[in-house]
Structure formats: C-alpha cells, structure tokens
Amino acid sequence: MTTEAKTQSKPKLAVWKFASCDGCQLSMLDLEDELLAITGAIEIAYFPEATRSVVEGPYDLSLVEGSITTPHDAERIQQIRADSARLVTIGACATAGGIQSLRNFRDVKEFTSVVYASPQYIDTLRTSTPISDHVKVDFELRGCPINKRQLLEVITAYVANRKPAVPTTSVCIECKRRGTVCVMVANGTPCLGPITQAGCGAICPAYNRGCYGCYGPSEQPNLPSISAAWLELGASRQEVVRAYRTFNAAAPELAEESERIASE
Amino acid sequence: MQEATASQVSLTARHIDGLIEALREDGYTVVGPTVADSAIVYDEIASTADLPEGWTDMQQPGKYRLSRRDDRALFGYAVGPHSWKKYLFPSSLKLWSTERAEDGALKIEAGPEEVPKYAFIGVRGCEMAAIRVQDRVFAGGRHHDSDYMTRRESAFIVAVNCGQAAETCFCTSMGTGPAVESGYDIALTELLDEAEPRYVAEAETSIGAAYLQRLGAADATAQDAEAAQQVVEKTVASITKELDTDGIKEMLYGSREDNRWDDVASRCLSCTNCTMVCPTCFCHSVTETSDLQMSSFEHTRQWDSCFSMEFTYVAGGVVRDTTRSRYRQWLTHKLGSWIDQFGTSGCVGCGRCIAWCPVGIDITEEAAALRKSHESSPKEVEDAT
Numbered sequence: 001m002t003t004e005a006k007t008q009s010k011p012k013l014a015v016w017k018f019a020s021c022d023g024c025q026l027s028m029l030d031l032e033d034e035l036l037a038i039t040g041a042i043e044i045a046y047f048p049e050a051t052r053s054v055v056e057g058p059y060d061l062s063l064v065e066g067s068i069t070t071p072h073d074a075e076r077i078q079q080i081r082a083d084s085a086r087l088v089t090i091g092a093c094a095t096a097g098g099i100q101s102l103r104n105f106r107d108v109k110e111f112t113s114v115v116y117a118s119p120q121y122i123d124t125l126r127t128s129t130p131i132s133d134h135v136k137v138d139f140e141l142r143g144c145p146i147n148k149r150q151l152l153e154v155i156t157a158y159v160a161n162r163k164p165a166v167p168t169t170s171v172c173i174e175c176k177r178r179g180t181v182c183v184m185v186a187n188g189t190p191c192l193g194p195i196t197q198a199g200c201g202a203i204c205p206a207y208n209r210g211c212y213g214c215y216g217p218s219e220q221p222n223l224p225s226i227s228a229a230w231l232e233l234g235a236s237r238q239e240v241v242r243a244y245r246t247f248n249a250a251a252p253e254l255a256e257e258s259e260r261i262a263s264e
Numbered sequence: 265m266q267e268a269t270a271s272q273v274s275l276t277a278r279h280i281d282g283l284i285e286a287l288r289e290d291g292y293t294v295v296g297p298t299v300a301d302s303a304i305v306y307d308e309i310a311s312t313a314d315l316p317e318g319w320t321d322m323q324q325p326g327k328y329r330l331s332r333r334d335d336r337a338l339f340g341y342a343v344g345p346h347s348w349k350k351y352l353f354p355s356s357l358k359l360w361s362t363e364r365a366e367d368g369a370l371k372i373e374a375g376p377e378e379v380p381k382y383a384f385i386g387v388r389g390c391e392m393a394a395i396r397v398q399d400r401v402f403a404g405g406r407h408h409d410s411d412y413m414t415r416r417e418s419a420f421i422v423a424v425n426c427g428q429a430a431e432t433c434f435c436t437s438m439g440t441g442p443a444v445e446s447g448y449d450i451a452l453t454e455l456l457d458e459a460e461p462r463y464v465a466e467a468e469t470s471i472g473a474a475y476l477q478r479l480g481a482a483d484a485t486a487q488d489a490e491a492a493q494q495v496v497e498k499t500v501a502s503i504t505k506e507l508d509t510d511g512i513k514e515m516l517y518g519s520r521e522d523n524r525w526d527d528v529a530s531r532c533l534s535c536t537n538c539t540m541v542c543p544t545c546f547c548h549s550v551t552e553t554s555d556l557q558m559s560s561f562e563h564t565r566q567w568d569s570c571f572s573m574e575f576t577y578v579a580g581g582v583v584r585d586t587t588r589s590r591y592r593q594w595l596t597h598k599l600g601s602w603i604d605q606f607g608t609s610g611c612v613g614c615g616r617c618i619a620w621c622p623v624g625i626d627i628t629e630e631a632a633a634l635r636k637s638h639e640s641s642p643k644e645v646e647d648a649t
Contacts, residue, residue: 159558168574169571170533173535179355195533222533
C-alpha cells in the first residue's frame with residue numbers, strides 16, 4: 001500500500017462532547033507519542049478540543065464523551081448517530097451517566113432552585129443518562145477517565161477491523177497478574193475491585209487503597225455479596241451507598257444495589 | 265529422616281546466607297519469601313536479611329494478617345498470596361512477534377527473551393506438589409511448553425518442611441505436606457529450640473549435595489535429626505482443615521445439578537482471585553495486538569481464568585455464562601476431572617483460594633456440603649451418565 005493510497009482511504013474520526021469534564025478527550029491528546037501515528041491512520045475530522053478546523057460529516061468513527069442531561073443534547077445525539085458509521089462512547093459519563101447522574105436519585109428541580117439565582121433559565125432533564133439509552137452504541141469504553149492505552153487499542157482495532165482487546169473481567173485479575181497483594185484480605189480495606197471492570201491497571205490497590213470503581217461494574221457483578229463483605233469489614237451502610245454512587249452511580253447494577261442498601 | 269545420615273547437615277542462618285551468596289555467584293536469580301505490602305510475598309532476595317525473620321501469619325477464609333513471632337524464625341509462616349508459578353509460568357509472556365518490512369514481507373521473531381535461571385528459597389511441600397502438577401500440565405503430554413521447560417529445568421529448589429500451618433492449610437488431606445516429598449535440591453527443617461534457629465538440611469540431588477558441601481557445615485546430630493522429624497509431626501497434628509477425597513470425582517460428577525452451586529454462586533464474586541492465587545491453575549489466554557500502521561504485531565500469553573466470561577467465548581456466545589456454571593466448572597475440574605485429565609488432583613491443599621477469596625468461600629466447605637447433599641440423594645450418580 002502506498003502512502004498516497006493510505007491518505008485516500010483514511011477513515012474520518014469525530015470526537016463529540018456532552019455533559020462531561022473533557023478528561024476523556026484529553027486522554028486522546030495525552031497519547032503524545034502516538035498522535036502522529038493516529039493522524040497517519042485516520043483523519044481527525046471533528047475534534048473541537050484539539051482543533052478549530054472542521055471537516056463535514058458523515059464520519060466513519062465517532063467517539064462520544066459525556067452523558068445526556070438536556071433536551072437539546074437528547075436531540076443532538078440522534079444527529080450524531082445518523083452521521084456516524086460507528087459510534088463508540090468513551091468514559092463513565094457516556095457509558096453510565098457520570099457523577100452527574102447523582103441527580104437521578106433526587107429531585108433536580110430542588111437542586112436548580114438552590115444552586116442558581118434564576119433557575120427559570122435552566123433547561124435540564126430530570127436524569128443524566130448514558131448515550132446507549134438514546135442511540136445504538138457500537139462499543140463502550142469505560143473509565144473515569146478512560147485509559148489512553150485502551151483508547152489507542154479501540155482506534156487500532158477499528159483500523160484493523162477487529163474487536164478491541166478490552167477485558168470485561170474484574171480489577172482483581174490486574175492486581176494478581178502484577179502480584180499486588182489484596183488490600184481487602186491483607187488489610188481489611190474495603191475495595192470495589194472484585195465487582196469493577198478491569199482496565200485502569202489496578203492503580204489504587206497498588207497504592208494500598210481500595211478500588212473506587214471508576215470503570216463501573218464488571219461482567220455479572222455480584223453486588224449483594226460485595227456489600228455484605230464491606231459491611232463485615234466495618235463499613236457503614238452510608239459508606240457502601242456512597243461507594244456505589246460515584247462516577248458510575250447510574251450503572252443499573254450499582255443503582256439498584258445502592259437503592260437496596262439505602263432503603264434497608 | 266529416622267536417624268542422622270551423612271547427607272543431613274546442620275546449618276545456621278549464616279550458612280543460608282552463604283548458600284544464597286553461592287547461588288548468586290553462580291548466576292542464579294535467587295527468589296524467596298519477603299515482607300511487602302502486609303504479606304509475605306515472593307521476590308528477589310540478596311541475603312537472609314530479606315527473609316521474613318520473626319514474622320508469621322494468621323489466615324482464615326478471606327483474611328490474612330501478619331504478626332510478629334517471639335523468635336527469629338526465617339520460615340515461621342504458611343504460604344502467602346504468591347506462588348512459584350509467577351516465575352515458572354509468568355503472568356504475561358510475549359510468545360512471538362511479527363514485523364512487516366517495507367516490501368510487505370513478514371518477519372517473525374521468536375518467543376520470549378532470555379529466561380533467568382532461578383533459585384527458589386523456601387518451597388513448601390504443597391508448593392513442590394503444585395510444581396509437579398504444573399510439570400504434568402506443561403511438560404507431561406505430547407506437546408511441551410518450551411518456556412516452562414527452560415525455566416523449570418534450570419531452577420534450583422531449596423525446600424522447607426513446614427514448622428507451622430495456617431488455619432487454611434489442608435495438605436494432609438491432599439497428601440502433599442507438610443513435609444516436602446521430592447523434587448527439591450535441598451530441603452531444610454527449621455529448629456527453634458535455641459535462641460539462634462538451626463536448620464537440618466539434606467540434599468536430594470547431586471547439585472544440591474555439592475552446594476551443601478561448599479558450605480562446609482557439620483553433619484547433623486542424631487538429636488537434631490530427631491527434632492526435625494518432630495517439627496513435621498507437630499505441624500501435622502496442628503492441621504485442622506480437612507477435605508474428604510474418597511470417591512470425590514464420582515461425587516462431583518454426580519452433583520452437577522446440586523442446589524449448593526446456587527448457594528455458592530450467591531456468594532461468589534466471580535472475581536478470579538482463587539484461580540490467580542492457585543499454584544496449579546494454568547489457564548491462560550493469548551492476545552494478538554497490532555500497532556496502528558499494521559506493521560508490527562505481538563502475540564502475548566496472559567494468566568486468564570475460568571471465572572472470566574470471555575474465557576469460554578466461542579463463535580455463538582459464552583459457554584459458561586453464569587457464576588454458578590463457572591464455580592461448578594472450577595471446583596469440579598480442580599478436585600474431580602483433573603484426575604481424569606492429568607492423573608492427580610488439581611488441588612494441593614495450600615489453602616490460598618480460601619484465604620484470598622475476598623468473601624471467604626472455602627473449597628473444603630463447599631466440597632463437604634456437596635458430599636453431604638450427594639449422600640442424601642445418591643440417585644443422581646446414574647443421571648450423570
């Protein structure tokens with residue numbers, strides 16, 4: 001394949017933002033050593049975080065950051081889906097509703113009345129929801145923020161037309177492969193690792209802290225069992241609820257279990 | 265070990281230092297127990313100063329705690345979270361890689377880099393048995409794992425007969441300890457009846473005997489040999505956990521539909537910890553990754569687990585798609601079908617899966633509950649075929 005042929009066939013990439021902190025988009029810019037290779041393989045057609053120049057759609061690959069929190073965004077995502085051959089959501093906001101989904105457990109009108117001087121100007125939805133609640137999503141990349149290596153893998157897999165090698169097992173497998181001693185067993189430190197999806201590289205246990213669950217629930221998480229283990233280790237019900245209600249609060253399994261513990 | 269023989273010598277910690285030094289001089293990477301992150305783990309050591317002198321452990325289902333001993337024992341604890349498989353069967357290993365040249369031709373580069381020559385210090389009876397189990401897995405059949413073979417054949421093994429068992433130990437049920445049966449180069453028994461620990465050492469191989477000779481130690485006295493025997497006997501007597509292995513394969517094959525699997529699945533996190541800490545679990549997956557230019561590719565082997573859904577993914581879906589089916593697979597394989605596959609149990613009774621399960625699931629309790637249920641409804645045996 002010649003360089004010229006490559007340029008002609010380069011797929012168009014778009015990066016979109018909804019309710020989020022931009023941290024996941026920054027993970028892409030953090031790929032400093034690989035950025036040239038990325039732009040060699042794909043055309044960055046729409047990425048306001050990185051460049052003002054805009055190439056019109058449709059797009060071959062759209063990366064979507066953020067959750068849906070306004071009626072306007074709920075409409076905007078439909079158009080993006082229509083303009084995108086493949087749509088990948090990146091980060092806890094886009095895959096689970098983000099920290100802002102804490103509103104789902106309360107009355108958002110009450111919040112706006114307390115926070116804003118003129119709440120009548122706030123046009124927001126009652127809930128913060130993941131992109132997959134609104135449109136078909138081809139792949140979800142977890143994390144708060146995402147791991148830039150995994151993002152590179154998703155892009156590389158797209159270019160190679162294969163499935164990304166992104167595991168859905170627990171964080172424990174990452175601790176054990178590295179030889180990190182289990183903080184829960186050896187220190188009695190409550191840890192969400194056993195029910196959290198791998199991907200971060202088990203950063204917190206490596207520093208003797210319990211996992212915070214940034215990557216959301218792992219495949220088939222057994223929440224009642226980990227809740228019982230936390231309570232046994234001395235965590236209060238409130239602490240268990242708070243552990244579940246962070247970046248992935250609205251992930252269905254975590255939301256259900258936090259409601260159950262809160263109501264007990 | 266009934267009486268002192270010429271092959272038994274008496275060592276002090278100073279001699280063990282000499283042994284470590286000699287091994288290092290001869291190019292061995294010496295690895296052994298050391299205290300790190302609130303546990304006794306296996307890592308590279310330079311001298312006995314790195315060993316867990318005066319430390320011990322308390323182990324229960326889902327719980328492991330370090331504490332101080334009132335003596336200077338170097339081996340006064342039971343097995344911890346690591347096992348020697350991390351050196352013989354590394355958690356991640358590059359099998360081969362490919363580069364695409366300018367002209368499009370593929371150049372394949374052979375497997376792993378140079379493998380270190382390891383000396384293991386402090387291998388317990390159950391661990392020696394686990395290494396023998398993995399020998400059968402990786403080197404016992406028609407197809408050999410060359411990386412495993414290289415590591416295994418060059419490894420020098422200093423074993424230790426256990427002077428202390430944990431609550432989670434059940435090697436006596438599995439016939440693997442607390443004394444080391446065979447397969448070592450040198451075996452030590454730690455004697456703690458005086459302020460300075462002493463070690464009765466014996467060699468099983470000529471290379472082990474040569475190292476003992478280099479240390480210039482005196483022969484063990486008949487009293488010390490007898491004391492070493494008593495250390496093992498005392499440890500045997502202190503082991504409380506049991507696993508009834510009588511007809512266990514048939515029992516498990518007949519328990520496929522037992523309700524106990526639902527019960528354990530309600531507690532099991534499917535987190536993979538039991539399989540990761542198990543010294544015999546050998547399951548792995550191989551991943552191929554490429555760079556963006558599609559010019560270089562890597563084939564990497566990583567520890568995987570039967571508790572992962574992806575592990576049984578085949579065209580059409582996941583074979584074992586519930587925690588119930590995955591736990592049943594693990595326990596039935598470990599204690600039952602392993603016998604059909606490799607001729608021995610896959611369990612050596614080290615108790616790691618019990619201690620390092622975050623919710624304290626105890627394989628011996630699960631097996632006992634299944635047996636109890638099975639014995640009250642033996643008709644299921646026929647259903648199994």
